[in-house]
Amino acid sequence: MRVGGKNVPGLCEAALTAITEAVVITEAVLTRPGPTIVYVNPAFEAMTGYAADEVIGRTPRMLQGRATDRDVLDRLREGLEQHGYFHGEAINYRKDGTPYVVEWVISAIRGEDDDVTHWVAAQRDITVHRASADHQRALYADVVQQIRSTTSKLRDLVERAR
């Protein structure tokens, strides 16, 4: 089939190359040594600092590190095995060792017999959103603290004026 002058596989590849979300495709087997990475797009290379040929044949576990939350990985595995889908957040590490907060959606790619043949993950670096959400929470806590302290001072003044 041709769409817009290109055959569909070519168009799909062009789309994966153009989009700003990082995309990772792995083989279906989740148990070590799987899931083996078979494709990453340029947005993944830009986000992680790894070139495609450095990650193809390895597993996404290479992005894990000290702050990786084991509970998230257990939920990921359960989600994929039971529902063929997972949406979550985790800490990943770039090639230079810097951590970032990643939001993932992982979905099953199924073959004709409905068996899972691959997994595809769309990943976004949400470090800035998380940092600003944390900052807003800290600001809010600060404002609440100031209101409490002012209220208590006012109460003291009123008591003393009686």
Ligand SMILES: Cc1cc2nc3c(=O)[nH]c(=O)nc-3n(C[C@H](O)[C@H](O)[C@H](O)COP(=O)(O)O)c2cc1C
């Ligand atoms: C398509 C896909 C993308 C994944 N991306 C990541 C990732 O970016 N970071 C991460 O820590 N784990 C990622 N994982 C999960 C790990 O590869 C692995 O499945 C997870 O650690 C659970 O396996 P384990 O219980 O053997 O550790 C991804 C898995 C799949 C299938």
